[in-house]
Amino acid sequence: MKLKPTLSNYVFILPAVVIFTVFYIIPFLFILRVSFFDWDGIGNLNSAAFVGFDNFKEIFLHDSNWWQSIRNAGWITLIALTFQNVLAFLLAAACDRAVKFRNFYRAVFFIPPVLSEIVVGMVWRFIINDVDGANIVNNFLVNIGLGRFVHNWLSDPHTALNTIAIIHCWKGFGWAFLIFLAGLQTIPREFYEAARLDGANSWQLFKNITMPLLTPVVVLVAILTILGTMQSFVLILGLVGGELAGYTSVPVLRILTVMRDSSHFGYACALGINLGIILMAVSFIQYSFSRKARNYLG
Amino acid sequence: MTDRDSVFQDLARRYERLSGVKIDFELFAPSDSYSQKVRAAAQGRNLPDIFGVLSEKKDFASFIKAGYVLDLTPYMDENNSAWRNEFFTRALAVDEFKEGNSYGVKPGVYGVPIDMVAIMMLYNKTLLKRLGLDPERPPQTFTEFLALGKKIKAANLQGLVSGWVELWLVNCFASNYAFNIMGRDKVLATLRGEVPYTDPDWIKVFALFKRMKEAGIISNRVVSMINKTAEQIFASGKAVFAFNGSWCVNVYKGMNPNLDYGAILPPKASDKFPMAVWGGAGSSFVVNAHSKNKEEAVKFLKWLTEPAQQAYLARATNNLPANKQCRYKMPKILKGFSKAVDYSTHPNTWGISEFPIVNEALGRGIQSIILGEKTPEQAALEVQKIKEREMAKRRKR
Numbered sequence: 001m002k003l004k005p006t007l008s009n010y011v012f013i014l015p016a017v018v019i020f021t022v023f024y025i026i027p028f029l030f031i032l033r034v035s036f037f038d039w040d041g042i043g044n045l046n047s048a049a050f051v052g053f054d055n056f057k058e059i060f061l062h063d064s065n066w067w068q069s070i071r072n073a074g075w076i077t078l079i080a081l082t083f084q085n086v087l088a089f090l091l092a093a094a095c096d097r098a099v100k101f102r103n104f105y106r107a108v109f110f111i112p113p114v115l116s117e118i119v120v121g122m123v124w125r126f127i128i129n130d131v132d133g134a135n136i137v138n139n140f141l142v143n144i145g146l147g148r149f150v151h152n153w154l155s156d157p158h159t160a161l162n163t164i165a166i167i168h169c170w171k172g173f174g175w176a177f178l179i180f181l182a183g184l185q186t187i188p189r190e191f192y193e194a195a196r197l198d199g200a201n202s203w204q205l206f207k208n209i210t211m212p213l214l215t216p217v218v219v220l221v222a223i224l225t226i227l228g229t230m231q232s233f234v235l236i237l238g239l240v241g242g243e244l245a246g247y248t249s250v251p252v253l254r255i256l257t258v259m260r261d262s263s264h265f266g267y268a269c270a271l272g273i274n275l276g277i278i279l280m281a282v283s284f285i286q287y288s289f290s291r292k293a294r295n296y297l298g
Numbered sequence: 299m300t301d302r303d304s305v306f307q308d309l310a311r312r313y314e315r316l317s318g319v320k321i322d323f324e325l326f327a328p329s330d331s332y333s334q335k336v337r338a339a340a341q342g343r344n345l346p347d348i349f350g351v352l353s354e355k356k357d358f359a360s361f362i363k364a365g366y367v368l369d370l371t372p373y374m375d376e377n378n379s380a381w382r383n384e385f386f387t388r389a390l391a392v393d394e395f396k397e398g399n400s401y402g403v404k405p406g407v408y409g410v411p412i413d414m415v416a417i418m419m420l421y422n423k424t425l426l427k428r429l430g431l432d433p434e435r436p437p438q439t440f441t442e443f444l445a446l447g448k449k450i451k452a453a454n455l456q457g458l459v460s461g462w463v464e465l466w467l468v469n470c471f472a473s474n475y476a477f478n479i480m481g482r483d484k485v486l487a488t489l490r491g492e493v494p495y496t497d498p499d500w501i502k503v504f505a506l507f508k509r510m511k512e513a514g515i516i517s518n519r520v521v522s523m524i525n526k527t528a529e530q531i532f533a534s535g536k537a538v539f540a541f542n543g544s545w546c547v548n549v550y551k552g553m554n555p556n557l558d559y560g561a562i563l564p565p566k567a568s569d570k571f572p573m574a575v576w577g578g579a580g581s582s583f584v585v586n587a588h589s590k591n592k593e594e595a596v597k598f599l600k601w602l603t604e605p606a607q608q609a610y611l612a613r614a615t616n617n618l619p620a621n622k623q624c625r626y627k628m629p630k631i632l633k634g635f636s637k638a639v640d641y642s643t644h645p646n647t648w649g650i651s652e653f654p655i656v657n658e659a660l661g662r663g664i665q666s667i668i669l670g671e672k673t674p675e676q677a678a679l680e681v682q683k684i685k686e687r688e689m690a691k692r693r694k695r
Contacts, residue, residue, distance in 0.1 A: 065662075129522070155521060155522045156669075157669050240463070241524040242464070244521060244522055245671065246666075257658070259334075260330050260333065260334065261658060263654065
């Protein structure tokens with residue numbers, strides 16, 4: 001009697017399970033397996049040398065390039081978490097109110113995220129770098145009397161990463177804006193009206209209504225920002241063409257370089273596993289922290 | 299390669315008319331994406347009948363050892379080596395594995411060279427004239443080359459441009475000068491681990507980049523430049539020099555047909571040893587050993603490398619032919635590249651490869667020198683440390 005509905009339930013989820021297994025579980029297990037081999041991606045994996053945990057040991061003990069790429073991506077992520085998300089929140093809060101042309105602003109803010117990363121990279125390269133004589137930003141600085149700030153923004157190792165981070169924020173803040181806006185619109189207006197009647201000021205409204213109710217959205221945006229930024233690389237390829245002697249190196253670019261230029265597929269897979277573990281750990285910490293914050297805020 | 303698409307399609311049509319065999323040419327760019335595509339095809343057992351291996355010799359060896367590549371030696375050697383004798387020796391060398399090679403590959407010829415390349419220094423004749431120099435006498439020595447820096451800066455031009463975001467191209471330039479300063483034997487001894495990268499001669503090689511930067515010949519920008527951008531800058535007459543391969547002739551022709559330029563060996567930094575540029579086979583095709591159409595594939599490659607087809611290909615794409623019997627009226631600029639092939643060398647013909655991670659450290663070290671973040675000595679020391687670590691790992695395994 002009970003078996004039939006249970007079976008039919010399994011049948012319903014079977015397609016999803018099959019797709020998930022074929023496209024996620026099996027590739028993950030394959031990558032995990034490859035990470036224990038010294039394999040060049042050409043011959044049969046079974047005939048490649050099994051090296052145990054050597055690839056992981058190499059990452060932790062010797063691969064300074066990898067950790068530099070993690071630091072670089074971490075720095076871009078930090079800027080995105082703060083600068084990008086604060087800006088996105090402020091703009092979302094502004095558009096949540098009855099401002100003029102708010103639908104226009106919404107559309108405009110959402111243009112950068114829908115553009116291809118490589119296109120954004122190429123366009124900004126044209127705007128900001130004088131590699132091919134375009135140099136729009138520098139010409140603008142000269143024209144407004146700020147010639148002393150003229151700089152090779154993308155080819156100076158001291159400014160390249162920050163320039164990339166700012167462009168990444170420009171490209172990504174539209175997503176955060178949309179999610180924040182959706183979150184803000186789910187908060188019932190009656191809460192604010194009642195609080196105002198009780199004499200609450202703007203800061204108290206924000207602290208006691210907006211923040212507690214928006215915490216899940218903030219967590220979501222933070223996790224998406226971390227995952228998206230730590231794995232970004234196409235924008236950097238478009239902007240500086242590569243790793244700029246390591247100064248603009250990020251994890252996925254490193255993995256790609258190791259796989260493509262050195263043919264160390266096994267090692268590249270170990271790097272991928274390492275990155276996955278780091279991202280999972282960061283997301284978990286973020287989630288735990290936000291749960292505590294939500295409990296604290298009430 | 300994709301700039302040759304229409305020519306290859308035309309050759310495919312001609313062959314179909316001649317033999318009734320339909321050839322489907324598919325060209326992909328950029329080359330590193332193509333390399334990944336071929337690897338994926340190999341793993342998926344769906345390699346085409348004919349393909350190219352655009353990687354280092356050790357990867358080519360892996361393809362062969364994995365059984366993906368047909369040994370063409372019997373075809374090359376039939377009829378008193380008629381097919382083999384069609385090619386320039388330097389062109390075939392890249393596709394050949396000699397007796398006792400360090401890759402553990404059975405000696406033989408495994409690929410067919412389609413064209414040849416040489417990577418040289420190019421100079422803009424018009425700009426050289428504007429700088430007050432004889433356009434027919436470009437700088438011969440490194441000192442003369444550096445002396446141009448001030449004039450180049452004063453004229454608001456760029457000095458040397460090249461796609462040095464790509465490490466192989468940086469390493470190629472360094473390797474040219476390593477041959478010039480310390481000679482082939484010492485370079486190969488370095489690869490074997492017998493000479494350290496901290497050797498004074500290697501420091502001289504590293505220091506060349508610092509000197510070029512200080513003289514204003516190169517700037518930070520060269521390190522974030524892809525070769526396509528460098529080609530655009532040179533073709534638009536904004537840079538005096540470029541470091542590029544002979545494929546650029548067709549590229550520049552498309553970008554600026556009126557560009558007046560010449561090709562020279564990089565200005566020598568020493569009189570001790572001859573300058574050696576990278577050159578030899580450009581593109582090579584191999585036959586899929588598992589293909590049902592092996593024999594047809596070999597027949598097509600024989601036809602494709604006949605003098606008539608080679609002349610058509612060379613003329614239409616401005617590339618150097620691999621067939622030495624090929625006679626056609628070569629453009630003047632290509633003659634310059636053609637002469638350089640005599641001075642050419644290529645890592646794939648050295649019989650020994652550097653560890654890829656050491657090559658990467660070498661390129662990154664040079665990039666750091668150009669960016670002013672490391673001294674030549676620091677860069678050399680870092681490369682040597684990685685080399686020693688890799689040597690130790692190899693001994694352990």
